[in-house]
Amino acid sequence: MFVLIVGAGRVGSAVAKSALAAGHEVSVLDEDQLSHERLDAGQRDSWEEADGQFTLGTALETDALIQAGIERADVFIASTDGDNTNLIIAQIAQRRFGVANVLVRVMDPARAVWYGEQGLHTISPTKHAIEMFESALAADAG
Amino acid sequence: MYVIIVGAGKVGSNLARELIVKGNEVTLIESSRPRYLAMEEEYEHAVQYGDATELWVLERAGIQRADLVIAVTGDDEDNMLVCQVAKEKYLCERIIARVNNPRNYDHFKLLGIQPAVSATDLILRLIEHEVPRYGLVHLLALEEERLEIIELEVSNDAPVVGENVASIALPEGSLIISVLRNGSGFVPKADTVIEAGDEILLVLDPGLEEAITAFFAPSGTRAEV
Numbered sequence: 104m105f106v107l108i109v110g111a112g113r114v115g116s117a118v119a120k121s122a123l124a125a126g127h128e129v130s131v132l133d134e135d136q137l138s139h140e141r142l143d144a145g146q147r148d149s150w151e152e153a154d155g156q157f158t159l160g161t162a163l164e165t166d167a168l169i170q171a172g173i174e175r176a177d178v179f180i181a182s183t184d185g186d187n188t189n190l191i192i193a194q195i196a197q198r199r200f201g202v203a204n205v206l207v208r209v210m211d212p213a214r215a216v217w218y219g220e221q222g223l224h225t226i227s228p229t230k231h232a233i234e235m236f237e238s239a240l241a242a243d244a245g
Numbered sequence: 246m247y248v249i250i251v252g253a254g255k256v257g258s259n260l261a262r263e264l265i266v267k268g269n270e271v272t273l274i275e276s277s278r279p280r281y282l283a284m285e286e287e288y289e290h291a292v293q294y295g296d297a298t299e300l301w302v303l304e305r306a307g308i309q310r311a312d313l314v315i316a317v318t319g320d321d322e323d324n325m326l327v328c329q330v331a332k333e334k335y336l337c338e339r340i341i342a343r344v345n346n347p348r349n350y351d352h353f354k355l356l357g358i359q360p361a362v363s364a365t366d367l368i369l370r371l372i373e374h375e376v377p378r379y380g381l382v383h384l385l386a387l388e389e390e391r392l393e394i395i396e397l398e399v400s401n402d403a404p405v406v407g408e409n410v411a412s413i414a415l416p417e418g419s420l421i422i423s424v425l426r427n428g429s430g431f432v433p434k435a436d437t438v439i440e441a442g443d444e445i446l447l448v449l450d451p452g453l454e455e456a457i458t459a460f461f462a463p464s465g466t467r468a469e470v
Contacts, residue, residue: 163321163349187298187322191352199355213300217334 104128107176107202109162109192110183111138114208114228118180120146123155130156132171162192168200178204186210193223249274249311251297251327252318253284256343260315261288272306276318298326300334308335317343321352328358359388381458384446393451394422397461399443405460411435418450419457 105128108119115131119142123129131142131150139157142150150157160167162183173179179196181189186209193207207225209215215227246269250257253275261273273292275281281294295302297316308314314331316324324342331337344350344363353361370383385394399406405413410421410433424433425444439445445461 163346163352165348165351185322187320187326191322191325191356194356195352211299214298214330217300217330221333 104177105130105172105175106178106180107132107168107171107173107196108180108182109133109168109171110181110189110208111141112182112184115180115182116141118182119155123153128154128156130158130172130176132158132160132162132167134159134161162188163195165195168192168195173200173202176200176202178202178206181205181207183208186214190214190218190223197223246270246312247307247310248272248313248315249297249303249306249308249331251314251316251323252343253280253288253292254317254319256317257315258284258288260317261291265291274302274306298323298330300330303327303330303335308337311335311337313337313339313341315341315343319345321345321349325349325353325356325358329356332357354388381454381462386451391451392448394446394448395454395457397445397447397458399439399441399445400462400464401441402464403439403441403461404463405439406441408439409435410437410439413439413460415447415460416453416456419453420448422446422448 106122107130108115109132111119111131111133116138119129119131136159139150142155142157146153156172158167158171160170173196179193179202181193183189189207189209193205196202197205205224207218207223209218209225209227210229212227212230212233215225215230219225248264248269248271250261250271251274253273257273261271264271271291273284273288274295274297275284275292276296278294281292284292293306295305297303308331314328314337316327318324321344328340328342332340340358342353342358342361344353344361347363347365350361350363382396383393384396387393421433423430423446424437426440447457449457
């Protein structure tokens with residue numbers, strides 16, 4: 104499977120590494136060169152030596168997306184630190200490039216729900232944190 | 246009319262002032278606290294503090310009853326998102342978005358966000374209009390209505406020179422609406438004879454530009470800027 108990950112912060116880079124270890128073809132697009140170093144950190148081989156791809160560029164640039172391989176991506180993961188950027192590029196991946204499987208990180212739970220209803224596969228870390236706090240609180244209270 | 250304006254920068258705040266003067270009810274939404282406080286002195290309760298890409302902020306501003314939502318922040322993603330949510334979630338009939346980077350225009354279009362206004366494009370069009378050469382200038386594009394208004398200068402070798410309007414067999418879906426000659430414009434009649442150097446305004450269906458150019462400026466290229 105070809106996986107394109109846009110935004111390699113803590114979440115994106117960890118998912119990129121595990122996807123590569125699982126034997127998938129992985130391409131990462133990020134506007135910050137530091138993200139490339141993050142992919143190398145703690146690994147025996149560098150990202151490229153391990154057959155990972157890295158493209159420096161911003162997510163809204165169509166050229167950068169194409170260079171990163173969006174046209175043949177099976178999975179697109181939008182995991183930049185901006186909800187709005189993620190929601191826009193996810194829709195570009197889905198509607199313009201027809202990527203079959205699009206996953207979007209959305210911190211704001213309300214928008215995660217609404218865009219989920221519109222057909223995007225949204226993942227909200229905030230929502231999970233809230234649920235975990237709530238269940239921990241309930242367990243303590245019980 | 247109730248108008249919500251997202252982004253109280255120069256564009257947003259001046260738009261708000263004009264719309265209020267014209268008797269509209271306006272709410273400005275600004276996400277920078279210092280900017281909000283500066284705006285509050287002039288706009289008082291008509292400006293609200295918050296990130297308008299969050300649904301509750303839009304709801305607090307009364308988006309359910311808004312007749313028009315205008316997103317003019319300096320961030321294209323924010324403008325796209327606000328307009329998409331306004332249109333698709335809150336079923337707001339009219340939206341206007343600002344395009345900061347003209348290269349993002351296709352993204353606005355892809356998401357159905359129209360009209361999307363780019364200052365760079367507007368200035369480019371003005372330059373084309375102010376520096377007339379042979380070629381075609383888009384004056385107005387009505388995307389939803391699928392119509393555009395263009396301007397052409399008639400070249401010396403154009404087949405229409407010396408012809409009257411009635412005898413010019415323009416393609417279906419195009420119409421001459423005005424002729425500018427010697428600095429003044431008039432609506433042509435059937436017997437108006439077209440002269441070289443006339444500037445012709447036409448309304449047409451998108452996609453007919455090339456066919457139209459062949460009539461009025463066959464050797465002309467688009468004005469270079």
